[in-house]
Amino acid sequence: MTDLSAMKRNALRRMPRPLLPLVATLALSLGQAQPASAQGFRLLDAPQVSPRIPGARNLSTDLQLAGKPTTADYIVAIVNSEPITHTEVDKRVARIFDTAGRNTRLPPADELRRQVLDALINERIQMQAAKAMGMTVADADVDAAIANIAAQNNLSLGELQSRMKADGLDYERYRNSLREQILLERVREREVNGRIRITDDEIDRVRAEAAAAGRDVDLNLAHLLLLMPEGASSAEQQRLAQKAADLQARAAQGANFGDLVKQNSDDKSTRDNGGIFGMRPASKLPELFTDAVKDLKVGQVSRVLRSNAGFHILKLIERENSAAATYTQHRARHILLRTTPQQDAEAGKRKLADIRKQIVGGQASFAQLARQFSEDGSATKGGDLGWAAPGQFVPEFEQALVALQPGQVSEPIVSRFGVHLIQLIERREVQLTDAQQREAARAVLREKRFEQAYEEWAAELRAAAFVDMRDE
Incomplete structure (x- = not known):
């Protein structure tokens, strides 16, 4: 049974989010795949990798094409005796086109296929290395990933399987695809992180340099991006520049920046959130951005910025000195009902809705009902x-918790662990310790070195592998 420790486990024990490394690139590199460690902070016992499952479209182009008959399939490469077929390349290319944004710049078709084949070869080599090391992925990890995918798409497990069946997808093929992704992520993290060495002297130097350069601040920026299409004509560039200038003027005059972002921004990762990045160390933001906002007051809007990606407009939401920063801690209790074939998420939500009525109506206390109904290890402590x-x-869980006021009880919330009812007991501000600041500096160094370490590891594996390229 997954208990409290499973809910709260993470790679940086009790590390506040403002200190976590910025591991995904910003809009300046939209659409570029990240190495495994650059996929963001996550709980280690519930992998968050998955084929794409948009709410109103087919579950996965890759899986949809898998198993479909083809009239001319053939081998395009042999990797240590394992073949890669023309259809496999076709599936990956189709997935790229299906998920690419309207302004995403893709290489010419022949070059794209070459890059895709190269990526498939590297994946196959790394998968073989993981298996040679004896690495496996337990069924429970795959189940946790699937439960998370269903919850993120507001589906029960049964609904997810029904949609897959309606789209002609095979559930076991889906599970195998997830298992491979999880295994690739794990072998990359294990092998690459093991190559990165960071000394105390280097940490001291990073902290000293940040203080001297005024980078020991955390910034929360909102971002509006107008992407410049590849090969845009001078007229198109002028049109976008004028549009950016008009939007900047409206924002500077007091127009709602979040609304402008939702209506105009091409940065899909932040558009639905009004363009807000969240609090991040200035040292992990593009220099173009930090220079543009260094003289701004909170609430002000930057001038229009130009980069290779297009035009940017920034709004400074928050600024704080990370050397003296605090972070918010929450103390909460919850009731957890786990999803099973006999009790899916919808049944759990109905049951917890009834329990919530009893709590809000004063018929019983939250702690009393947590001891009676919760299926989490915290039940004995009243949740x-x-x-x-x-x-x-x-x-x-955290999104629902942050929205509560002390004493309030949430509506039933679905997560990968099951269905929760949450009560916020209290919240407080806590000063960052020196140890936490040192860990933040270590994370910055590790992130800077990960890509090079990953490339070196991948190149060594590739050099030691037998790869036979076939003429298409």
Whole structure:
């Protein structure tokens, strides 16, 4: 049974979110795949990798094409005796086109196929290396990933399987695809992180340089991006520049920046959130951005910025000195009902809705009903989860928790662990310790070195592998 420790486990124990490394690139590199460690902070016992499952479209182009008959399939490469077929390349290319944004710049078709084949060869080599090391992925990990995917798409497990069946997808093929992704992520993290060495002297130097350069601040920016299409004509460039200038003027005059972002921004990763990045160390933001906002007051809007990606407009939401920063801790309690074939998420939500009525109506206390009904290890303590820093709970749980006021009880919330009812007991501000600041500096160094370490590891594996390229 997954208990409180499973809910709160993470790679940086009790590390507040403002100190976590910025591991995904910003809009300046939209659409570029990240190495495994650059996929963001997550709970280690519930992998968050998955084929794409948009709410109103087919579950996965890759899986949809898998198993379809083809009239001319053939081998395009042999990797240590394992073949890669023309259809496999076709599936990956189709998935790229299906998920690419309207302004995403893709290489010419022949070059794209070459890059895709090269990526498939590297994946096959790394998968073989993981298996040679004896690495495996337990069924429970795959189940946790699927439960998370269903919850993120507001589906029960049964609904997910029904949609897959309606789209002609095979459930076991889907599970195998997830298992491979999880295994690739794990072998990359294990092998690459093991190559990165960081000394105390290097940490001291990073902290000293940040202080001297005024980079020991955390910034929360909102971002509006107008992408410049590849090969845009001078007229198109002028049109976008004028549009950016008009939007900047409206924002500077007091127009709602979040609304402008939702209506105009091409940065899909932040558009639905009004363009807000969240609090991040200035040292992990593009220099173009930090230079543009260094003289701004909170609430002000930057001038229009130009980069290779297009035109940017920034709004400074928050600024704080990270050397003296605090972070918010929450103390909460919850009731957890796990999803099973006999009790899916919808049944759990109905049951917890009835329990919530009893609590809100004063018929019973939250702690009393947690001891009676909760299927989490915290049940004996009345559901009390203790004090927790940002990033320690799964996103669905934390989002609901942050929205509560002390004493309030949430509506039933679905996560990869099951269905929760949450009560916020209290919240407090806590000063960052020196140890936490040192860990933040270590994370910055590790992130800077990951890509090079990953490339070196991948190149060594490739050099040692037998790869026979076939003429298409």
